[in-house]
Amino acid sequence: MRFKIREASPNDIDAIVELNEQLADYHRKIDKYYKPGSETRKGFRKHLSEIIRKRNVKILVAETGNKVVGYFIGTIEKAKPYVVPENIGRISDAFVEERYRKSGIGRMMFDELIRWFKKNKIRYIELSVDSRNETGIKAWQKFGFKEFMKRMRLDL
């Protein structure tokens, strides 16, 4: 199967919203703290439409046979005041449809994002992953990420 990695255009919004809905549903299964995709859809579409033209945002899609089967969102943002770098990279979204995984397209999108981050002098990339999302944690570890903080929660 042949894949093409390219930057998302406004025409891809429907497809990306669809993929994000799957990602939301995956999290919902892990923890009822997350909204199901049916409830995040509308807000995510609005958010996506706003960020897609921003210069500090890079949205990549993986396409095969004219079908978008994965996407990554990277942003360059001001770092917290207590850390050394002024700006950091963030990978806020990363998703590949299940049957297209292990094909290397995640790695291709990731490498492309890293090139963009480096070109913009970014030296640190952060992301958050659910602690029970073993697939995600393993993938990020394979890409060189290390856990450095835990997000904890108390449900009253």
Added chain:
Amino acid sequence: MRFKIREASPNDIDAIVELNEQLADYHRKIDKYYKPGSETRKGFRKHLSEIIRKRNVKILVAETGNKVVGYFIGTIEKAKPYVVPENIGRISDAFVEERYRKSGIGRMMFDELIRWFKKNKIRYIELSVDSRNETGIKAWQKFGFKEFMKRMRLDL
């Protein structure tokens, strides 16, 4: 030793900045990604002066013999769009000077914050703790917090 827990007033800013500097230096020892206290001091003072009168912020200090030896900062904030609650509580800072630990003052400040969160109909409290800060992780677990996400980082 007798301790008093009370809300911070602008007169406490110097003492809280001092404690925050210790907290920053603790993190700096763990990871050079964090700035030393000498570099966070000024920005933190400005930040603290801004938030101290905000209605969605509660800053508590623990005092003994007129000396402030610990502080907690809780905020009520809009939750991420992909989670169920509209607002969540956040504990952004928590610190007790080493020699005053295990005296119960952390618990006293925590309980007071929880009362405030509950009064404001907050049902979920989040916080971030460095993965290598075992003292912190154990304390939060004792207070009922559970890890639900990992923050990961890639240093290019």
